[in-house]
Amino acid sequence: MKAIDLVSKTEELISPGISACVGCNVELSLRVVMRVLGPNTILAVPPGCMGGVGVVGWDMKSGAKVPVFFPLLDNPASMLAGIKLHYDRLGEDVNVVAFAGDGATVDAGFQCLSGAAERGDKIIYICYDNEGYMNTGYQRSGSTTKGAWTSTTPVNKEGIGGKMQNKKDFPMIMAMHDIPYMATANPAYVQDMVNKIEKAKQVDNGLAYIHIFNPCITGWGVKSEESIEVARLAVQSNFAPLYEVENGNFKLNMNPRNPKPVKEYLQKIKKFSHLTDEDIEELQADTDKKWNRLVNLASL
Template structure:
């Protein structure tokens, strides 16, 4: 079944102003009849938030399945449409919908429901708080879904892990004319390089050491170029295989401008071998090697900012992305793939780890979203000829506590540690503001000497 556009509701942003209902009334009722609103906002006294009653355009709509006259049906555009000619006003649909998305209108004499205003929902346009969003990314999923999945079914990832999502979507787009390197970590650990003599991938894949992923890809890419054959040299590596043990070969390949697409799936630790800390692990985090007890209070150093380190190399393209914002990820993967034909392209993906970070498997995307909304994970891209550009507004973040409280690895934090993390997040955001405001002709050497030292001295005093 194809994905379709939808109206998403964020209860945390809703203040109950009712502007969405007023806009719907104006669009659907010439008389201004409040009963004509296809969306209703109501207070949830138990939860202390506002809730929404609106048609969700369900994939398998219950309203349609209980309708004895077949007056409701989901169309190819994703809208559950009502047919006046068939309707017998039995109102079973109103009982079948658990979301309150279809209701009887006395003024009209029949049921009414949301039709998304032909792709321009007025309720969304009227919402100034951002509680309603028209999510139109379905066309991307549908377009990419038509591409061949180049990983075999049955990879053994942890429940709720989004690394497999990253792997499959990345290789779908990069395509079959690819040589793939997956150094030790979660990606080969789930079977991508195969097991029992069977391959887990439909393209040539090899399992380098943690230390030499980029250098081996360099040799492969150059050999194919000598033969006159164009291939994509792709790495799918964890933060250990990229920023710690593997950094020397990664840095060398980037400095030389090798034609490689290097994707780092950052889950902030060596999760495949027991959740040990890495250079990307956040300050204060519990890991197997930064335990919490009478004296230990988690990691005592701030995380290494690997994407910025890669930018200092003057790569052809560097970007950060998150699976909570897939449209942004798709666009950056397209740009990185194009840039890898001219030089080194580096894509850094924030990948929450359900087991190592200690949160429920169903919350993975919500954790990824909160990381971005609190500026904990900053989304940006750098092009060598254009400089750095922010991918979304970072001037009005949510408090970082909204992110930290979701994760068991931060459950022990005291007030001083939380304040330290908030200061560090703010300092990193300021670095990006300064870099985004610079003209590319100012040069990276100026950036390194004048911006970064002031931003990272928040604890050392040096």
């Protein structure tokens, strides 16, 4: 399917009025994901931004036109594994999908996701990585970039502070589970995202995982209209590369010939405004190291 045809040829399955922030690109990702997956889907949205904005509904009303669950922060994958087994027994082919934030994937929900990946449960797990617990007030998570301001890693007036630890390279962790399909996606590259969701839909021998990198407007301090541009800069600077792993084979989807410096991406974001040149150099070196590792893996 062409990304341009999403508007005219697919059905909207999410409530048109959800209270996501103005310019939120997670909302865009969710709508694209659901439009591609279609009505034959069961959705689980654990606590997080998309749970909070009303996709799971309120009272007796639902926020989606498909069955939508509100699992705990730490059990979406194992709950969906059970649902999938039930439909397998009934002989019905249903897409069983989790749309979880990075808190429910990288931190709290990791044990059940890892278990489901190892057991080979036939579910699709989609993580929208906005680098923190953005729904509850921008607390740090395992996925937050080193040096970033969050409400639990504050920065003082002299510009000292921010997260001290490295970002967990979660797509790589999932790839190393040897699952049939793992991919990273980005809201600025909708066509690429559509292709990857379609591939994940075809997987029938295990878990498919998609990691979407979503800059957060409110929490990171990005202008609402630059939402997509910042996401695009993350790919162009190799900070959040686009790649996929099919049955253990790495493939780069985007290989910028002249990658932009990471500084260009960091400058757009307020949570990095206190970083010194040395901090930026360190992040650049870290980005280059991870990119070279990825290129080596893709050339195997």
